[in-house]
Amino acid sequence: MATPNDNPTITKEESQDAAKQTPATAAAPGEDTDTDIDAVALGLSKLEAQSVHWYSYLTTIDFWLVILIGQVLSLCITGSNTFSTFLANKNTNIPAFQTLFNYVLLTLIYLPITLYHNGGIKNWFVKVVWKDGWRYFILSFLDVEGNYFTVLAYRYTNILSAQLLNFWSIVCVVIISFTLLKVRYKLFQIAGILIACGGMGILLASDHLTGSNGGPGVDLVKGDLFGLLGATLYGVSNVFEEWFVSKRPVYEVLSFLGIFGVLINGVQASIFDRHAFEGATWDGQVAGYLVGYTLALTIFYSLVPLVLRMGSAAFFDISLLTANFWGVIIGIRVFGYIIHWMYPIAFVLIIVGLVTYFLAGSVLGDSKKPWLGDNQAEGYAGFGTAKLKGLNEARRQGLVRNGETRGDGQA
Secondary structure, three states: OOOOOOOOOOOHHHHHHHHHHOOOOOOOOOOOOHHHHHHHHHHHHHHHOOOOOOOHHHHOHHHHHHHHHHHHHHHHHHHHHHHHHHHHHOOOOOHHHHHHHHHHHHHHHHHHHHHHHOOOHHHHHHHHHHHHHHHHHHHHHHHHHHHHHHHHHHHHOOHHHHHHHOHHHHHHHHHHHHHHOOOOOOHHHHHHHHHHHHHHHHHHHHHHHHOOOOOOOOOHHHHHHHHHHHHHHHHHHHHHHHHHHHHOOHHHHHHHHHHHHHHHHHHHHHHHOHHHHHOOOOOHHHHHHHHHHHHHHHHHHHHHHHHHHHOOHHHHHHHHHHHHHHHHHHHHHHOOOOOOOHHHHHHHHHHHHHHHHOOOOOOOOOOOOHHHOOOOOOOOOOOOOHHHHHHHHHHHOOOOOHHHOOOOOOO
């Protein structure tokens, strides 16, 4: 197997000769041939051998795409929060039940795609469910409970405390990624996280100064504990999902989030939302709010894997810090909010933090995952992955012929 260090002076002609002499061996679906692995090694070596500067990644399409997707995710969060506020104003407080529709829609969209790619239900069950079903169940459980306890925290504590506790999710992501996934953060990445968190701190300070922090709260200790638990579950869930989407197709991961999410969230809603469901208001407006909430959340879930592949769980978390700013912008028009002068400063600081995070000098950004090996041999060649970038670069350089690799750029 060729690696950047094993063969740093390989020529284009030598690569083509080697490709012709090495037949592509048959591989089962989801597995790589020797030619796949060698092609990725050659492509990545070419990409990493390029002359780079501290701003190199900022000049790539990937950088602007991941920044854009991050802000779309923030808008989705803002949209879902806005629709939740509309529902609460209509005396319809059903946090578990209203999220159930999102998991149903994820199942309806992504399960048929997963079954198609796996050759039917029988093959899907044998190859995927039997092997990785328990892991997907844990991921779904973390996701559902993270949502539930975060919403629960807002019932007991004030907004300021709940939002401050969201910082703990970033801390959890950094610690877990460092210890379990062998991620080593560069100085610019740490600086970017701190700058973005500083921007969020200014935003929260402005809320406190204007008295829009939600008041004293019903039970601050109880609410803060719920918020801490929710943020911890979110952090673990985000890292776990990043690990999953680096190894498996996005449609497979989302299909299982939908399937197990329906089961877990359905049981939870039947237990905890039953009385609220009976006393809720049901009319055309509520139905419209539920549709809007579901669509916003489904778009959010569908785009998250792309940020986790092209960026990281840490970058994903700091991208969502701008959601509060977008929430105020929408609130000006919808709820009559008045924007404080510190808000624009906070937003700019968060964006500066996001940009600073990628000032590491690598054209691959965070798409090359350390737990997949130097040549990303353990990874999946899907959209946004370093593995697919390596394959595409090998093809572009003529180091391997298109027919000799199995990378297809699917999600």
